[in-house]
Amino acid sequence: MSIQTALELVLAAVVLGLAAWAVAARETSAAVVGFIAYGLLIALVWVALGAVDVALAEAAIGGGLGGVLLLSAGARLRENEKRAAAERPGAGARLAAAALSAMVAAGLAVAVLRLPTPAPTLAPQAAANAAATGMGNPITNVLMAFRAMDTLLEKFVLLLGLVGVWSLAADRLWGGNPGPRHQADPLGLLAFLARLLAPIGVVVGIYVVWTGADHPGGAFQGGTVLAAMWLLTMMAGLTDTPPVSSLRLRLVLVAGPGVFLVVGLAGLLFGAAFLSYPAAYAKPLIVAIEVAMTLTVAATLTLLSAGAPEQRLER
Amino acid sequence: MTAFLTASLGFILVMLALGLVRILHGPRDADRMMAAQLIGSAGIASTLLLGAVNRSPATIDVAFTLGLLATFASIAFVKKGLSRLEVEDPGSAGDA
Amino acid sequence: MRLALDVLTIVAVSGGAFFFLAGTVGMLRFPDTLTRLHALTKADNLGVGLVVVGLLPQAAGPREAAELLCTWLLVLLSGSVVSQLVARTVFATDRLGDALARGPGPPR
Numbered sequence: 236m237s238i239q240t241a242l243e244l245v246l247a248a249v250v251l252g253l254a255a256w257a258v259a260a261r262e263t264s265a266a267v268v269g270f271i272a273y274g275l276l277i278a279l280v281w282v283a284l285g286a287v288d289v290a291l292a293e294a295a296i297g298g299g300l301g302g303v304l305l306l307s308a309g310a311r312l313r314e315n316e317k318r319a320a321a322e323r324p325g326a327g328a329r330l331a332a333a334a335l336s337a338m339v340a341a342g343l344a345v346a347v348l349r350l351p352t353p354a355p356t357l358a359p360q361a362a363a364n365a366a367a368t369g370m371g372n373p374i375t376n377v378l379m380a381f382r383a384m385d386t387l388l389e390k391f392v393l394l395l396g397l398v399g400v401w402s403l404a405a406d407r408l409w410g411g412n413p414g415p416r417h418q419a420d421p422l423g424l425l426a427f428l429a430r431l432l433a434p435i436g437v438v439v440g441i442y443v444v445w446t447g448a449d450h451p452g453g454a455f456q457g458g459t460v461l462a463a464m465w466l467l468t469m470m471a472g473l474t475d476t477p478p479v480s481s482l483r484l485r486l487v488l489v490a491g492p493g494v495f496l497v498v499g500l501a502g503l504l505f506g507a508a509f510l511s512y513p514a515a516y517a518k519p520l521i522v523a524i525e526v527a528m529t530l531t532v533a534a535t536l537t538l539l540s541a542g543a544p545e546q547r548l549e550r
Numbered sequence: 551m552t553a554f555l556t557a558s559l560g561f562i563l564v565m566l567a568l569g570l571v572r573i574l575h576g577p578r579d580a581d582r583m584m585a586a587q588l589i590g591s592a593g594i595a596s597t598l599l600l601g602a603v604n605r606s607p608a609t610i611d612v613a614f615t616l617g618l619l620a621t622f623a624s625i626a627f628v629k630k631g632l633s634r635l636e637v638e639d640p641g642s643a644g645d646a
Numbered sequence: 647m648r649l650a651l652d653v654l655t656i657v658a659v660s661g662g663a664f665f666f667l668a669g670t671v672g673m674l675r676f677p678d679t680l681t682r683l684h685a686l687t688k689a690d691n692l693g694v695g696l697v698v699v700g701l702l703p704q705a706a707g708p709r710e711a712a713e714l715l716c717t718w719l720l721v722l723l724s725g726s727v728v729s730q731l732v733a734r735t736v737f738a739t740d741r742l743g744d745a746l747a748r749g750p751g752p753p754r
Contacts, residue, residue, distance in 0.1 A: 238553050242560045249567045256574055264630070268582040269574060271623050275589045278616060282600050287608045291615055299619030303626045310630055417629070424734075425625065428727045435720070436618050443611065451608040460615060463622045470629050551652055551704070558663045562693075565663075565670040569686070572673050580736045581679050584686055587728050591690035592666060594721055595697045598714065599659070602704050610713045617717060621724035628731045631739070 246283060250276050263309040263316060271302030287451035288374045291443065295459035303466065304540050368517045371449035378453065379521045383510045387499065390492040390528065393535045397488070401479055403543040410480035413541035419472035429471035436464035444529050448518070454525040458532030465537045476541045484534065491531025495524050552603055559599040566592040583627040590620030651703035658700030665693035679736050687729040694721050 253276060257269035274297030281290035312319070361373050361381060368380045378386050404411070419425045444457030468474050477484045498520055499510040506513055512520050566588065573585050594613045601609025672685025698718040705711040 238556045238560070242556050242563070245560050245563050245567075249563060249570075252567065253570065260574075264579055265574065265582060268585050268627070272570060272574075272585050272589055275586075275593055275616060275620060275623075278612060279593065279596060279600065282597060282604070282606075282609055282612055285604065285606075287606060287612060290609075290612045294612060294616045294619055298616070299622050302623050306626050306630055310633070424727060424730055425628075428621075428625070428724070428731075431723065432618070432621065439614060439618060443615070446611075451611065456615070460618060463619055467622055467625065470625060551655070554656060555659065555704075558659050561663050562666050562697075565666045569670050569673050572682075576679065576682075578679065578739070580732065580739055581682070583732050583735065584683055587725065587732070588686055588690065590728075591686075591694050591721055591725060594717065595662065595666070595694045598697060598701055598717065602701050605706075607706050607710045607713075610710060610717060614713070614717050614720060617720045617724060621728060624724075624728045625731070628728075628735050631735045 243283065246276075246280055250280060263312065264306075267302060267305045267309055270305060271298055274298035274301060288372075288447075288453060288456070291451060291453075291456040292459070295456055295463065299463050300459060300466075300536055300540060307540070307542065367514070368512070368521060370518060370521070372447060372451065372453075374451070375447050375453055375521075379524065380512065380517070383495075383499070386528075387492060387495045387510070390495065390531065393532070393539075394488065394492065397535050397538055400539055400543055404479075404545070408544045408547055410478060411544040412476045412478050412546040413538060413544050414469070414476050415545055416475055417470055417472045419470075425471045426473060429467050429473055433464045433468050436460055436467070440464065440529075440533075444525060447525070448522070454528040455532055458529040459536060461529065461533035462536035462540070465533065466540055469537075469541070476538070479538075479544050487530050487534045488538075489531070491524075491528035494527040498524060555599050555603050559596055559603065562592055562596050562599070566596065579631055583624065583631060586620045586623040586627060590617055590624070593620065655700045655703050658696050662693045662696030662700060665689050665696060669693065680733060683729055683732055683736070687725055691722060691725050694718060 250273060253269055253273040257266050257273055260266040260269055275294060277297060278290045278294035281287070281293055358373070361377055364381070365371070365373060365376055368376055370376055401413075440457045440460035442457075443452040443460060444454050445452075447453035447457070469476060498512075502511040502513075503509045569588050569592065570585060573581055573588060576582055576584075594617050597609060597613040597616060601607065601613070666689070669685050669689030672689060673682045676682045676685055695718055698714050701714055702711050705714060
């Protein structure tokens with residue numbers, strides 16, 4: 236057994252153990268801790284597989300933001316947790332659920348293991364056409380040029396999700412600030428860390444977006460880091476969430492998909508097809524779209540984690 | 551050199567796993583708060599070593615992002631622990 | 647020159663791995679949450695620092711070396727502050743636990 240294989244076995248064992256813990260833990264908070272650890276370590280798995288862009292996205296979303304979302308969900312459910320625990324389904328139902336999950340996992344494993352070698356892939360064509368946009372990162376090429384339609388539609392889905400979350404607010408609270416107002420000593424430790432870490436995080440977020448053109452990175456990963464830093468300042472009580480009725484906020488939320496849509500329609504009117512970029516302007520257009528998308532992704536993810544409006548709007 | 555780095559990477563991962571086992575068992579929530587910090591140090595060391603083994607400098611970006619977000623997760627845990635204290639005994643949480 | 651750099655890498659990374667071992671042994675054997683937190687923060691941070699020192703000679707260029715150092719500084723900064731926060735939470739939880747265990751006494 237080579238050292239490389241031994242390493243992969245260790246990594247797989249740790250990740251599988253964490254997954255088992257997250258499923259089997261009794262308390263919600265214990266399960267969420269396991270889930271966050273699992274998300275952060277899956278990023279390691281992606282690096283080991285050579286997919287650094289995905290590792291960046293996984294570390295940001297799976298580890299950081301997804302975990303925090305689950306934490307706040309668990310906190311809101313705490314009052315009902317005892318009642319829910321009392322209604323635990325019987326052993327038969329749980330056994331059936333376990334069997335069904337195991338069958339799905341086995342089916343997926345069989346499908347993956349039976350892929351022909353080499354697996355069918357469009358990667359060579361994507362790499363061959365990299366000159367179309369002039370960017371060195373093939374993943375960014377695929378996301379922003381060859382499959383730009385999917386990326387555009389994803390942003391609309393994010394917006395729809397946010398509208399869904401906002402619609403959970405009580406009628407009288409509509410237009411107010413999402414989430415509770417966090418209190419923390421402005422001279423205390425948490426405020427200190429937020430003041431020190433947030434600027435660093437903003438620089439790293441912008442760097443990740445900028446370097447996504449030629450190296451692993453991109454608008455989504457950078458936007459997620461920015462969202463985490465904004466959430467950090469909110470948790471430290473340094474700023475409050477913006478009211479959902481704020482026009483500026485809504486403009487930022489719409490900017491990403493809006494710019495993308497405008498460029499796409501311009502391609503329809505002046506070019507060959509929807510979302511076709513003129514060869515000379517491909518890179519500047521893509522950069523402009525990415526900047527708008529970063530702002531939108533950062534704002535959307537922050538507001539998704541903050542929740543529905545809970546504070547009445549002060550007029 | 552690559553073999554040595556891979557071996558030390560595997561060793562640190564095993565240490566990480568053992569630490570996680572102990573932390574996740576910890577009888578209280580306060581013990582489990584340390585999980586994000588453990589990953590923030592041992593996980594980052596592992597990522598940096600992986601980057602050196604694969605000769606991919608972009609992995610250092612992943613390590614930095616991991617560090618930022620593990621800190622963010624730790625702070626979320628601490629806030630949750632403190633807010634639970636607020637619920638059970640307002641005034642004892644003090645300054646954070 | 648190359649040999650000396652490789653030796654530095656091997657020595658430093660081995661030292662880092664040793665400190666990770668020490669930190670994990672501490673976490674497994676120490677009796678209390680706060681002592682375990684102490685083992686985790688001090689030993690693992692030092693381990694990261696030694697691993698970074700060991701990887702500096704293997705870096706692809708000065709920019710990667712600077713990024714490695716920045717990563718270590720971030721770990722140092724965040725590790726120290728987060729451990730303080732966790733410790734204060736543990737203190738406050740313990741105080742609450744003691745107060746609840748003492749039961750309702752004379753009004754303060």
